[in-house]
Structure formats: C-alpha cells, structure tokens
Amino acid sequence: MLKLVNLTKQYGDKIAVNRLSLTLQPGVVTGFLGPNGSGKSTTMKMIISLVHPTAGEVIIDGKRYHELTEPTKNIGTLIDPSAINHNLTARQHLALISTAANMDTSRINQMLDMTGLKMVENKKVKSYSLGMKQRLGVATALMSDPDVVILDEPFNGLDVDGIKWLRGLFKQLANSGKTVIVSSHLMGEIQAVADRVVIIGQGKLLADMTMKEMNQKSLSTYVYVETNHLKKMKKLLQDNLANVQELEKGLEVRNLTAKEVGILAYKHQLTLFELKTVQPTLEELFTEITAGKVDYVSRGDEIT
Amino acid sequence: MMHIIKADFKKISYLQGYRNVLLATAVLSILFGMTFLFTTNVTTGKSLSDLSWIEIMDITLLGIDVTTIMFIIFTAYFIANEFASGTIYTSLAITPLRQKYFLCKLLFIAKISILSSIILTCALIFIAYVMITMNNIDGMIWNSALMIKLFGVIIMPMFYSLLSLAGTFYTQTASGGIAFALAVMFTPALIKMFPANVSDVILPIFPEHALHVFTEIHSSVDTGLWLNASVILLLWIAITSILSYWRFNKSDF
Numbered sequence: 001m002l003k004l005v006n007l008t009k010q011y012g013d014k015i016a017v018n019r020l021s022l023t024l025q026p027g028v029v030t031g032f033l034g035p036n037g038s039g040k041s042t043t044m045k046m047i048i049s050l051v052h053p054t055a056g057e058v059i060i061d062g063k064r065y066h067e068l069t070e071p072t073k074n075i076g077t078l079i080d081p082s083a084i085n086h087n088l089t090a091r092q093h094l095a096l097i098s099t100a101a102n103m104d105t106s107r108i109n110q111m112l113d114m115t116g117l118k119m120v121e122n123k124k125v126k127s128y129s130l131g132m133k134q135r136l137g138v139a140t141a142l143m144s145d146p147d148v149v150i151l152d153e154p155f156n157g158l159d160v161d162g163i164k165w166l167r168g169l170f171k172q173l174a175n176s177g178k179t180v181i182v183s184s185h186l187m188g189e190i191q192a193v194a195d196r197v198v199i200i201g202q203g204k205l206l207a208d209m210t211m212k213e214m215n216q217k218s219l220s221t222y223v224y225v226e227t228n229h230l231k232k233m234k235k236l237l238q239d240n241l242a243n244v245q246e247l248e249k250g251l252e253v254r255n256l257t258a259k260e261v262g263i264l265a266y267k268h269q270l271t272l273f274e275l276k277t278v279q280p281t282l283e284e285l286f287t288e289i290t291a292g293k294v295d296y297v298s299r300g301d302e303i304t
Numbered sequence: 305m306m307h308i309i310k311a312d313f314k315k316i317s318y319l320q321g322y323r324n325v326l327l328a329t330a331v332l333s334i335l336f337g338m339t340f341l342f343t344t345n346v347t348t349g350k351s352l353s354d355l356s357w358i359e360i361m362d363i364t365l366l367g368i369d370v371t372t373i374m375f376i377i378f379t380a381y382f383i384a385n386e387f388a389s390g391t392i393y394t395s396l397a398i399t400p401l402r403q404k405y406f407l408c409k410l411l412f413i414a415k416i417s418i419l420s421s422i423i424l425t426c427a428l429i430f431i432a433y434v435m436i437t438m439n440n441i442d443g444m445i446w447n448s449a450l451m452i453k454l455f456g457v458i459i460m461p462m463f464y465s466l467l468s469l470a471g472t473f474y475t476q477t478a479s480g481g482i483a484f485a486l487a488v489m490f491t492p493a494l495i496k497m498f499p500a501n502v503s504d505v506i507l508p509i510f511p512e513h514a515l516h517v518f519t520e521i522h523s524s525v526d527t528g529l530w531l532n533a534s535v536i537l538l539l540w541i542a543i544t545s546i547l548s549y550w551r552f553n554k555s556d557f
Contacts, residue, residue: 050393051556066400077397083390085319092318100311100399140394164346 001025002047002075002148002179004054009042009203018203019056024181026147028173031194032183033286039203040183041079044152050076060148072101076146078137078154086126090117090136093125094143103144111139116165130157138166148179155189167193198280199289206289208209214285223258225265226250226274233270240264250274308399309410309415312382316416322382329374330424337367337428341435342345356450357436358521364432365457365519370462371424372489375417379468379479383409387476402553406473409546413469416464417462425458434496454519463511463537464489470544473552488540511540 002024007293009017017039024030045051047058048064057064062072068074084093094108112118115135125133134157141149154161170193173180177288184190190197195213199207226249227233234251237244241260243254250273253261258277265272316322340363344350361380386392399405409463464485471484492512495503507513517533 045557048397050396052554068400071400072398075397079392079393080390083393085315085385085389085391087319087321096314096318097394097398098310098313099314100395258505 001061002181003059004043004056007043007046007053007058007060008055009039009046009051010054015203015299016227017046017053017200020200020203020205021056022198022205022208024148024179026177026179027174028195029170029180029182029193031197031202032181033185033189033190033197034183034200035207038132038200040075040200041152042203043200044079044150044181046065046181047150048075048079061213072103072144072146073143074146075148075150076141076144077149078134078141078151080152081130081133081137081157084125084133084136084140087124089122089129090123092122092138094139097140097143101144106176107143107145111143114169115139129157131162134158135162136168146178148181149173150181152183154182155184155186163189179195193261199286201289207285221255221277223253223261223280224250224274224276224278225253225261225272227265228271229274232268233265236264236268236270252278305404305411305533308405309412312409312412320380323383325374325378326420329371329378329420329428330427332374333367333371333424334427334431335367337364337431338368340364340366341431352435353439353441354443357441358450360436360439360441361429361450361453363433364435365425366414367428368425368457368460370420371421372464373486374467375420375461375532376468376482376485376489377478379413379465380419380478380485382413383469383472384476384478384481388478391444396557406545406552410466410469410474413465417465418458421461424452429454440446449510453519453521456515459518459537460515463541465517466541467511467544469479470541470548473548474544476552476555484544509536511537 004020004022004024007017007020007245008015016037020039020043032040034041038095042051046053047060047065048071060068065071088096089300090112091108094111095105097103098105098108109118112121117132117136117139118134120128120174125136132172134154138151138154141151154166158166164232167189170180170182174195182190182193191211194211196210197207198205216256230251232244234244235255237251237256240256242256244253254262261274262272263304265275306509316326340347341352341360344352344355344363348355348363355363367516386395396433398401399408433444450482465489468485469482470481472478475481488511492507492510495506495510498506504552514533514536517529
C-alpha cells in the first residue's frame with residue numbers, strides 16, 4: 001500500500017504540493033489529474049525520492065522509498081520517456097537497468113515482446129519516436145515486476161494501437177493486484193482506464209473519488225427536460241425547490257431526479273418530449289473542479 | 305553496490321563515445337610520452353644518449369599528464385551525462401540512497417582511472433626502458449625510490465578525476481567539473497608568480513606539491529614528508545567529495 005501523508009513541497013514562495021494526503025490501494029488504476037503546474041509530477045517524484053518533501057512523507061509498505069532494500073521491486077516508474085541515453089539501444093538500456101538493479105535478465109526479452117519493441121531492440125533510442133520511447137519507458141518501469149506502477153503522462157505520443165495496448169495493460173496490471181497510478185491530460189483516456197480519479201490543483205487535493213462516485217455524486221449531474229409548456233414546467237419545478245436554468249429548447253434541472261420530474265409532469269398533465277439525466281464527462285468535471293485553480297491560462301485572443 | 309559499478313563498466317562497453325575517449329587517452333598519452341622523449345634536443349638541449357636513465361623515465365612519464373587531463377574530461381562527461389540526459393531519474397529510482405549512488409560513482413571512477421593509469425604507466429615505462437637499453441645507458445635500478453615515484457605517477461590521474469567528479473556533482477555540469485579540476489591543477493603555476501614568502505606558504509596546501517613529493521626521486525626515505533603529502537591529498541578528496549555530496553543530496557530532480 002502506498003500512502004501519502006501531508007505531503008508538501010515548497011519552492012521559495014510557491015507551494016507546489018500542499019498537504020496532500022492519499023492512500024493508493026492495490027488492484028486499482030488511479031487517474032491523477034491536474035492542470036499544468038498543479039504538482040502532479042512533483043508528487044510522483046516525491047514518491048520515489050527524486051524530490052525531497054518540505055514536509056510530510058510517503059510510506060510504501062510501512063517504509064520510505066529510500067529505506068526499501070530493493071526499491072524497484074516495490075515501485076516502477078516512468079517519469080520522462082526521453083530520460084534515456086539516446087545512444088543506447090532498447091536492449092542495452094534494459095540490460096543496464098537489470099544489471100544495476102540486479103534483476104533477472106530474462107525479463108528483458110519479456111518486456112521487449114510485451115511493449116512491441118522486439119523489432120527495433122537493436123536500434124538506437126535516438127531513432128525512436130516519442131511513442132516508442134514511451135513504450136521503452138513502460139518496459140523500464142515494469143522490468144522488476146513492481147507492486148506499484150507510476151506513469152507520468154504515458155499516453156503522450158502514442159498512436160491508436162499504443163493507446164489501446166496501454167489501456168489493456170493498465171487493466172491487466174490492476175487485475176493482477178498491482179497499484180497503478182497514471183497521470184494524464186487526456187481526460188478521455190483516464191476516463192477509459194481509471195477506477196479512481198484524484199484531481200489536484202495548485203498543489204491541493206480537489207477531488208478523490210471512484211469513477212462510480214463521480215458519475216453519481218457529481219455536482220454537474222442534472223436532469224434535462226423538454227416539454228410543451230416550458231414556463232409552466234419551470235414554475236412547477238421551482239415550487240418544488242429545484243434549481244432550474246432555461247436552455248434553448250428545454251430546462252436544466254438540479255436538486256430533483258428524472259423520476260421526480262416525470263411524476264410532477266404527469267400529475268400536472270404536461271407532455272414531455274425529452275427527459276434524461278445528464279452526467280458530465282471527466283473533462284467537464286475537471287474544468288469545473290479546477291476552475292480558478294489553474295496557474296497557466298491562455299487568453300484565447302485571436303492572432304491577427 | 306557492485307552491481308551499479310558493473311553497470312557503469314557495461315555502459316562503457318555499450319557506448320562508443322566513452323570507448324573513443326578511453327582509446328584517445330591511451331593513444332595520446334603514449335604519443336605525447338614519445339614526443340617528449342624524442343624532442344629532448346629542443347626541450348633540454350641534450351640528446352637522449354646524454355640523459356641519465358632517471359631523466360628518460362621522467363620525460364616519458366610526462367605522458368601520464370595527458371592521461372590525467374583526458375580523465376578529467378572523461379569523468380566530467382560520464383557523470384554530467386546522467387544529469388543532462390535525465391537518466392538520473394532511473395539511476396536514483398534504482399539507488400535512492402544518494403550516498404550509495406555517490407560512492408558507487410566515486411569507486412567506479414577510482415577503479416577505471418587507476419586501472420588505465422597502471423596500464424599506461426607500464427606502457428610508458430616499457431618505452432623508456434627500450435630507449436635506455438638502445439642508448440646503452442647504465443645504472444637503472446628498481447629501488448624503492450623509483451617505486452614511490454611510480455606510485456605518485458599512477459595515482460595522479462585518479463586524484464584529478466576524483467576532483468573532476470566532485471566538481472561535476474557540485475555543479476551538475478561537465479564544464480563545472482572540468483573547470484574545477486583544471487583550476488586546482490594549474491593554480492599553483494599562478495601562485496609561483498607571487499613572491500617566495502607568499503607562494504611558499506600557499507603552495508604546500510595544493511595537491512600539485514603533494515603529488516611532486518611522490519613523483520620526484522628522493523635520495524633518502526622521508527616518511528614524514530610522504531605522510532604529510534598523503535594527508536594533503538586525502539583531505540582534498542575528502543573535503544571536495546563531502547561538499548559535492550552535500551550539494552547533490554539536497555538537490556531535487
């Protein structure tokens with residue numbers, strides 16, 4: 001089990017990570033979301049002692065990372081796919097990792113096969129595309145068959161086949177009881193693979209929920225209704241303490257369920273054209289939660 | 305710890321750039337040693353046959369100065385490449401104990417530099433020996449004074465490589481490591497320009513002076529002098545290593 005306790009990192013006046021506490025369970029894919037500069041990478045680096053926390057700690061099976069006797073057996077990481085000596089081949093890179101960490105060299109072939117790099121194993125990394133480097137980074141992270149797998153933006157640069165492969169791999173790793181932590185800006189990908197979502201903004205924990213909870217409890221969930229008497233329906237709903245917003249053709253209703261709206265319409269003999277519960281996408285939720293907590297915002301002005 | 309050092313040796317066998325630097329070190333050291341030997345007419349005004357065996361040995365072993373400079377460069381690039389390429393992420397993920405990582409690099413550099421130094425010193429001695437024999441120069445004896453000289457010659461590349469390592473870890477750049485080691489190596493030349501009462505006080509604290517205690521042939525055994533020189537060299541390594549480790553340990557990557 002991986003536990004983050006009041007994890008804090010401060011660079012001068014800027015607090016990159018602010019008292020972050022989380023417990024990451026095995027068998028679960030956790031999506032780690034946050035805008036640029038929100039502290040995702042810093043948190044990941046603090047887990048493996050690349051960055052020293054200003055306060056708080058990371059506990060892995062009761063120990064800190066640097067106290068582990070064979071740390072790579074506990075945690076496998078992909079922090080930066082380009083952080084490889086580009087004059088090495090994929091095979092040589094993995095051979096160096098296995099020698100330094102005293103791992104079984106038979107895993108090299110397994111990893112090359114699994115990541116689809118077997119065909120280019122003897123080509124220098126400098127000739128690889130970003131997607132191929134990502135695959136090599138994943139191979140490096142999984143070399144020692146670790147209990148916890150941490151991958152920072154692993155979908156970047158991957159083609160459709162690569163994304164599909166990675167999705168399957170995450171599910172497979174979680175099913176085999178591993179703790180999988182994936183950060184990404186690609187909300188759709190996180191939505192497709194994650195069982196749990198952690199959102200941070202300006203270093204603070206903004207949301208920590210399962211995908212199921214997100215779908216059920218989200219503030220953004222509303223009921224959309226279209227009827228023949230929009231004004232009458234609106235008044236009726238407001239009388240029943242609903243929060244109603246008029247849209248072009250229908251109403252956006254909060255605080256009441258679709259069932260309750262349907263019963264009200266039936267009782268007052270209103271014809272419904274459409275009645276549905278609208279659940280936000282992860283992207284919409286992310287935008288809503290991180291509103292005002294984004295460090296870098298583009299102005300969106302047109303270039304003339 | 306041995307696995308990490310083994311991986312570094314493996315890295316040299318995999319990467320042509322490192323192999324080329326080591327090959328260039330060997331070629332240049334021998335080439336310069338021979339050049340110094342065959343230009344004594346110009347540099348000392350004497351032909352080879354007029355020189356004593358110890359002078360021939362001294363001149364040939366100047367090739368090790370080239371080894372030293374090449375190893376300063378090799379060490380700086382070898383260490384700095386980890387920081388520049390970002391492979392430090394993987395290295396520290398494997399070895400999160402930074403003192404262990406630092407010590408492994410220090411031992412690796414010490415090993416490879418001393419090994420190369422021994423091989424090249426033997427090669428240069430062989431060249432000097434051939435010249436001594438060809439010119440029928442008598443009197444060569446393998447005494448303890450010569451052995452101590454050879455010890456001093458062999459440790460010189462390792463010593464400056466470790467200074468380069470310290471400088472590189474401190475600045476996390478190759479240029480920083482090279483500049484630091486070369487500054488320590490050449491500053492005594494500047495100090496010698498000062499009045500004797502100033503330079504006589506400052507020079508003994510520089511490693512060049514301590515290394516010369518070993519590399520010069522002494523007529524009598526002076527254990528105190530050698531001990532003093534050893535302490536100076538060890539202090540330089542210890543202080544620079546501690547400072548660079550301290551800086552490295554508090555760095556975030």
